[in-house]
Amino acid sequence: MTIDPTPVAPVAPPVDVSPSGRRPAPTSTSSRATRILGALSLAGIVALAVFGLAITPPDAQLGETIRILYMHVPTVSAAYVAFIVTAVGSVLYLWKRSEFWDLLAASSAEVGVLFFALTIFNGMLWGKITWGVFWRWEPRLTTTTVLFLTYLGYLAVRRIPTSVRTRATVSAVIGILAVVNIPITHKAVDWWRGLHQEKTIFGTVDPEMQGTQLFTAYLGLTVFLLLFAWLVIHRFRLAWLTERAEERSLDDAIAARRAEGVEEVAP
Amino acid sequence: MIRDVLLVARKDLRLEWRSRVGVGQVLPFALLCVLLFAFALDVDRGVLQEATSGLFWVVVLFATVLVVQRAFAIEADDGVLDALRLSGLAPSAVYLGKVVAITVELLALEVVLWLAVAVLYDTTLRGWGLLAATVVLATLGAAAAGATYGVVGLRLRGAETLLPLLLLPLLAPVLIGATSASDVALGRSAGPGWPWAAMLGIFSGVYLLLGSVLFRPLMEDP
Amino acid sequence: MASSPVVDLRGVVAVVGRFPALAGVDLRVGSGEVVLVRGPNGAGKTTLLRLCAGLLPVTDGHAEVLGVDLAVAGRDVRRRVGLLGHATFLYADLTVLENAVFWARATGVTPDDAVAALDRLEVPARVRDLPVRSLSTGQRRRVSLAVTVARRPELWLLDEPHAGLDATGRDLVDGLVAEASAAGATVLFASHELERAEAVARRIVTIAGGVVTDDEVVRRSSDAGVGGEVSGDP
Numbered sequence: 001m002t003i004d005p006t007p008v009a010p011v012a013p014p015v016d017v018s019p020s021g022r023r024p025a026p027t028s029t030s031s032r033a034t035r036i037l038g039a040l041s042l043a044g045i046v047a048l049a050v051f052g053l054a055i056t057p058p059d060a061q062l063g064e065t066i067r068i069l070y071m072h073v074p075t076v077s078a079a080y081v082a083f084i085v086t087a088v089g090s091v092l093y094l095w096k097r098s099e100f101w102d103l104l105a106a107s108s109a110e111v112g113v114l115f116f117a118l119t120i121f122n123g124m125l126w127g128k129i130t131w132g133v134f135w136r137w138e139p140r141l142t143t144t145t146v147l148f149l150t151y152l153g154y155l156a157v158r159r160i161p162t163s164v165r166t167r168a169t170v171s172a173v174i175g176i177l178a179v180v181n182i183p184i185t186h187k188a189v190d191w192w193r194g195l196h197q198e199k200t201i202f203g204t205v206d207p208e209m210q211g212t213q214l215f216t217a218y219l220g221l222t223v224f225l226l227l228f229a230w231l232v233i234h235r236f237r238l239a240w241l242t243e244r245a246e247e248r249s250l251d252d253a254i255a256a257r258r259a260e261g262v263e264e265v266a267p
Numbered sequence: 268m269i270r271d272v273l274l275v276a277r278k279d280l281r282l283e284w285r286s287r288v289g290v291g292q293v294l295p296f297a298l299l300c301v302l303l304f305a306f307a308l309d310v311d312r313g314v315l316q317e318a319t320s321g322l323f324w325v326v327v328l329f330a331t332v333l334v335v336q337r338a339f340a341i342e343a344d345d346g347v348l349d350a351l352r353l354s355g356l357a358p359s360a361v362y363l364g365k366v367v368a369i370t371v372e373l374l375a376l377e378v379v380l381w382l383a384v385a386v387l388y389d390t391t392l393r394g395w396g397l398l399a400a401t402v403v404l405a406t407l408g409a410a411a412a413g414a415t416y417g418v419v420g421l422r423l424r425g426a427e428t429l430l431p432l433l434l435l436p437l438l439a440p441v442l443i444g445a446t447s448a449s450d451v452a453l454g455r456s457a458g459p460g461w462p463w464a465a466m467l468g469i470f471s472g473v474y475l476l477l478g479s480v481l482f483r484p485l486m487e488d489p
Numbered sequence: 490m491a492s493s494p495v496v497d498l499r500g501v502v503a504v505v506g507r508f509p510a511l512a513g514v515d516l517r518v519g520s521g522e523v524v525l526v527r528g529p530n531g532a533g534k535t536t537l538l539r540l541c542a543g544l545l546p547v548t549d550g551h552a553e554v555l556g557v558d559l560a561v562a563g564r565d566v567r568r569r570v571g572l573l574g575h576a577t578f579l580y581a582d583l584t585v586l587e588n589a590v591f592w593a594r595a596t597g598v599t600p601d602d603a604v605a606a607l608d609r610l611e612v613p614a615r616v617r618d619l620p621v622r623s624l625s626t627g628q629r630r631r632v633s634l635a636v637t638v639a640r641r642p643e644l645w646l647l648d649e650p651h652a653g654l655d656a657t658g659r660d661l662v663d664g665l666v667a668e669a670s671a672a673g674a675t676v677l678f679a680s681h682e683l684e685r686a687e688a689v690a691r692r693i694v695t696i697a698g699g700v701v702t703d704d705e706v707v708r709r710s711s712d713a714g715v716g717g718e719v720s721g722d723p
Contacts, residue, residue, distance in 0.1 A: 149432070166488065188443045
């Protein structure tokens with residue numbers, strides 16, 4: 001990439017100006033708001049690391065492993081928020097038929113899957129330390145893994161080439177079915193492991209926590225929700241721009257198609 | 268409405284009767300699985316007896332994938348999906364008709380499979396009331412969820428291979444519930460069995476409702 | 490042309506997959522008209538007919554069929570049209586009669602109507618209990634036509650209705666089109682059998698590259714010659 005010595009604003013980069021004089025497309029997914037959001041999330045992660053790893057004391061029961069919880073609880077919570085956003089986007093898409101809701105649902109699901117992967121990963125680390133093995137059929141972790149696979153299916157459906165509308169409709173339906181399955185899977189797995197009481201990694205902030213522990217737990221939640229919002233906004237804008245690019249190539253395709261018709265008449 | 272549901276279900280079952288895909292392909296596959304489990308798990312240590320319900324229901328889930336695939340492959344026949352869309356049949360009627368047909372086919376398969384399991388895994392069938400309720404409710408649930416996803420494969424070319432990934436995680440609660448309830452019915456585990464059957468009933472109800480509503484955009488969206 | 494057109498397309502763009510099969514079609518067809526749509530392969534004829542049947546999304550422009558805005562309620566149009574496509578719309582493993590009866594029930598007409606339509610299309614009694622799979626292309630074509638006839642559509646959308654038919658079959662198609670038109674239905678059909686089609690049609694629309702490039706009314710003289718049985722102008 002060569003460095004352009006001319007100032008970027010207000011002149012749009014020449015690559016974006018098509019001969020037909022269309023308005024230049026945005027060249028980035030960031031805006032002032034997202035830069036602030038990004039800075040906050042990154043600073044928050046640093047603060048969380050400092051609090052979680054250094055400032056807070058070890059837990060009376062969980063010992064040092066509580067430090068994993070400062071990340072585990074936020075990642076799993078943010079993932080659930082993500083899938084609820086996906087479900088809301090899916091319902092609103094089927095109702096309003098607007099591209100906005102479809103792309104929001106998709107972006108949110110992608111980030112949710114990422115957070116679920118992180119949850120499973122740090123859950124397994126916790127298991128290794130607590131139980132001596134990476135995996136036990138602990139209900140929360142099991143549920144998370146089943147749901148992780150459910151949403152991998154959602155993302156796989158979105159990658160199948162088809163018309164924008166069909167993709168949106170089908171994935172909206174899957175987004176709704178998947179979210180309904182969350183409580184059912186939870187309940188089923190809980191009952192299934194009901195007889196096997198074992199040390200569990202907490203699904204929520206423990207009310208027993210106090211002082212810096214409690215503060216760090218809420219800090220973690222806030223930070224990961226900010227991070228989630230930041231990632232989703234960028235992912236959404238990227239998806240939006242991809243659609244605009246598709247639209248442009250479609251406009252060109254329509255023009256080419258019309259020209260085909262004119263040629264047909266000319267002779 | 269009921270008339271249309273039965274119209275679709277009868278048509279599907281008649282097609283199945285003609286083509287014998289279920290009897291000729293899915294059932295032998297299910298029996299093969301029963302055999303393969305015996306090879307994979309030591310036959311002399313009682314593992315098969317211990318795991319009868321679980322293995323049975325895993326096989327049923329595999330069979331569900333195949334039966335659902337077949338149920339929608341027939342609608343891929345020479346443009347008939349378009350014809351269904353043009354017919355004015357309510358999508359929910361088409362959906363429920365499919366669920367009925369898939370349920371009937373799976374139930375028939377399960378009866379044979381239970382007999383096979385009873386003989387090959389040396390399992391005594393008992394707890395008939397709970398067992399029957401479990402079989403019916405679990406099958407209805409699997410069919411209800413399966414029919415919703417089956418049409419996805421029709422709308423998206425290339426999604427046929429995705430059906431297991433989409434359907435099986437969704438059916439995880441059905442597997443858990445059906446296995447646990449069957450274990451109780453067969454006397455392999457103590458504890459109440461009916462709450463599991465109730466959970467299967469709730470699952471079926473929820474997915475029948477969702478499927479009836481969501482089948483419309485799946486089938487009809489241009 | 491009647492005051493409220495049966496088909497009213499204004500600048501319609503239809504994208505199939507990611508390809509703009511229709512690139513801005515303007516077309517108005519009045520009640521009772523018989524219109525031939527012609528054009529080279531890939532011109533967009535099939536897409537045009539499927540769009541009018543409410544089976545395709547309208548990407549851009551305004552499309553009204555039978556007074557219904559396709560973008561709003563395509564579903565309401567579907568049950569009122571009769572589409573004969575490249576596909577037969579039949580279950581290969583069901584018999585002719587089972588197919589006819591199933592589709593009759595599904596479209597809300599009686600099995601008797603279905604049988605009457607099979608008679609009208611001269612589908613021989615001996616094949617009616619055979620699975621569609623074992624029929625010849627021409628016979629299947631007749632069965633799908635019978636299914637379309639049985640539902641008495643307000644708008645007929647026939648994609649290559651003559652294809653695969655023998656001489657008798659083609660005459661039957663022409664007769665059906667004339668009958669439908671006389672009964673007040675509107676017919677839009679695509680065909681490569683130009684001589685025959687031009688005899689039936691009152692108007693010829695040419696499309697190429699997804700747009701209408703020509704639109705002409707057939708001269709009366711050609712009517713008088715071949716389309717004698719076609720009753721009066723709508």
